[in-house]
Amino acid sequence: MTDITAISAEATPPQKTKLQLALRKPGFLIGTFIIGVSSLLALMPGVFAPLDPNFIDYNAVKQPPSWAHPFGTDMLGRDSLSRVIHAYSVNMQMAILATIFALIIGVVVGALVGFYRGIADMIFGRLVDAIITFPFLVLVIAVVAVLGPGLVNMYIAITLVGWVYYARLMRAEVIAQMGNDYASAGVVMGYSDSRIIFRHLLPNAITPVIVYWMTDMALAILLGSSLGYLGLGAQPPQAEWGVLIAEGRNFITTAWWLSLMPGIAIVLTGLGFSLVGDGLADLLRPRG
Amino acid sequence: MASIQYILKRLALMVPTFILVMIIIFLLVRFLPGDPAVAIAGDRASDADLEAIRERLGLNEPMLVQFWLFVTNTLQGDLGRSILMRTPVTDVIFERLPTTAFLTVYAVVLSLLIAGPLAFVAALNRGKWPDAVIRTVFQVGLSMPVFYIGLILLTFLAARLHWFPVGGYGDTFGARLYHLFLPSVTVALYTSAIIMRNLRSAIIEVLDAEYVQFARAKGLPNRLILGRHVLRNALISTVTLLGLSIGGLMSGTLVTETVFAVPGVGRLMLEAIFARDYPLIQGLTLTFAVLVSVVFLLTDLFQSSLDPRMRLS
Numbered sequence A: 001m002t003d004i005t006a007i008s009a010e011a012t013p014p015q016k017t018k019l020q021l022a023l024r025k026p027g028f029l030i031g032t033f034i035i036g037v038s039s040l041l042a043l044m045p046g047v048f049a050p051l052d053p054n055f056i057d058y059n060a061v062k063q064p065p066s067w068a069h070p071f072g073t074d075m076l077g078r079d080s081l082s083r084v085i086h087a088y089s090v091n092m093q094m095a096i097l098a099t100i101f102a103l104i105i106g107v108v109v110g111a112l113v114g115f116y117r118g119i120a121d122m123i124f125g126r127l128v129d130a131i132i133t134f135p136f137l138v139l140v141i142a143v144v145a146v147l148g149p150g151l152v153n154m155y156i157a158i159t160l161v162g163w164v165y166y167a168r169l170m171r172a173e174v175i176a177q178m179g180n181d182y183a184s185a186g187v188v189m190g191y192s193d194s195r196i197i198f199r200h201l202l203p204n205a206i207t208p209v210i211v212y213w214m215t216d217m218a219l220a221i222l223l224g225s226s227l228g229y230l231g232l233g234a235q236p237p238q239a240e241w242g243v244l245i246a247e248g249r250n251f252i253t254t255a256w257w258l259s260l261m262p263g264i265a266i267v268l269t270g271l272g273f274s275l276v277g278d279g280l281a282d283l284l285r286p287r288g
Numbered sequence B: 001m002a003s004i005q006y007i008l009k010r011l012a013l014m015v016p017t018f019i020l021v022m023i024i025i026f027l028l029v030r031f032l033p034g035d036p037a038v039a040i041a042g043d044r045a046s047d048a049d050l051e052a053i054r055e056r057l058g059l060n061e062p063m064l065v066q067f068w069l070f071v072t073n074t075l076q077g078d079l080g081r082s083i084l085m086r087t088p089v090t091d092v093i094f095e096r097l098p099t100t101a102f103l104t105v106y107a108v109v110l111s112l113l114i115a116g117p118l119a120f121v122a123a124l125n126r127g128k129w130p131d132a133v134i135r136t137v138f139q140v141g142l143s144m145p146v147f148y149i150g151l152i153l154l155t156f157l158a159a160r161l162h163w164f165p166v167g168g169y170g171d172t173f174g175a176r177l178y179h180l181f182l183p184s185v186t187v188a189l190y191t192s193a194i195i196m197r198n199l200r201s202a203i204i205e206v207l208d209a210e211y212v213q214f215a216r217a218k219g220l221p222n223r224l225i226l227g228r229h230v231l232r233n234a235l236i237s238t239v240t241l242l243g244l245s246i247g248g249l250m251s252g253t254l255v256t257e258t259v260f261a262v263p264g265v266g267r268l269m270l271e272a273i274f275a276r277d278y279p280l281i282q283g284l285t286l287t288f289a290v291l292v293s294v295v296f297l298l299t300d301l302f303q304s305s306l307d308p309r310m311r312l313s
Helices: A002-011 A015-024 A026-043 A080-097 A100-116 A118-132 A136-147 A151-177 A181-188 A193-205 A207-230 A241-249 A257-284 B002-030 B036-041 B047-057 B063-075 B089-124 B129-142 B146-160 B173-179 B181-208 B210-217 B222-244 B246-260 B265-274 B278-306
Strands: none
Touching (some): A080 A100, A080 A151, A100 A118, A100 A207, A118 B002, A136 B002, A136 B265, A151 A193, A193 A207, A207 B146, A207 B246, B036 B047, B089 B129, B146 B246, B173 B181, B181 B246, B210 B222, B246 B278
């Protein structure tokens, strides 16, 4: 069996040259840099933030950007830069937690219905049709309404709706892979179903799912901050970009920096993920 | 005739889907926290009143009977009464729906006006600087959350420069175009980014196709080639993409209506959720599902009538 995978690996050009090609693309480099810096800020916000994000100073309310407060201060005198930096922890966490469970459930379900087909596949098909009949945001906020606002419930809601998209992709890819000789070879050699599905089909079928995952992480940040803005995601006084923009909304004509700065963080991070996603797509796609 | 057969088959497939849609909505609303009877009658209602409401709404019946009631009532156009508005849910929705429809169509028209010419410029200058600039701008646009774009436009163009009204909703057609301009642009910036990307590659694909090379070899002027071959083919894929992204478009509309205080069904959905108005949440979720599936159906029919290959699958 190892021989067969070795042959299919040889058919594609060696990984090193592809990686070198990808690294030569400015978009991929910029994206990787943005995600790297964002991850660093997310992991150690305390190191980079000049002040405590929740430190209230009534003597410095709604101050415009200055050397002491580069992003200004909010209606309670809290340092905006520190709040935006601390929000990296929450918003980067969204990119992972709002997608990873949907990915795992979707990959397993998609692989199983793609392999076995039959009645389970038919029911799955109808379920996919039903779920994509709802606008994504409508279904997510309806589920959040049931569970109650908050970060954890938001992750549950996004996962409940989002796994379908991964499963649909995985199913199609598994069905396509089953047309290959290595899959039939596994069956002929009497391997168990789970060995064929998880050891052989899954690694070959997962590439488009990983590429989609990158785009989905960018979407998760957009969605998570939108829900925060609407009051259904992270709750104040937690520093989260959507919440920060919503807090600044009431002072938008007098203290515009409160809403403007967190938005720039969203755009930059989202851009980072989609640039890395595009680069990965080039890197991982066989035709490259 | 093949196409009637196709339509019937397509409609038949919608039946099981809609049964599932109804089950999902039914379950969602049953799991909403709090007693619906209390929500309707208020905290101070007597036990007898609550019991009467439960009896009237069939809340004492087994789940399956309740589901059957929900389905039969819905099919008869009865979605219950809104707790928030104290009027039938269908009335509330039909009152707000035209506004959202207007905003959506307006946004689609704007996004075509934005994306169309730019996609042509990008495709015809493939790999050169205009292409790079257009693609970069739209890539950044795709990373911007809708509520943020809306807030920026509202702050600078409406509140600061007073070019547009901060809120409200006009009475005449012209006033509506004016009042809903910024909300439509907000939604359109997002959709135009998707359309531009697709249209650009569609145009490039057609430009490289053999029949276009043949037309060029025949000596047809560029204007004719672009108009007759490129535009028509690019249009099919654009309409299909627009149809399939109707869900995203409606999600964008929902957020935009909230930012600009536009009295449409999207903002109504959030009001219903914060008020725990469960008949209204139920009715609105169903309305969104019906709208999306109608658009999916129309897209399918449009595509299959223009592209015979689609009818086979």
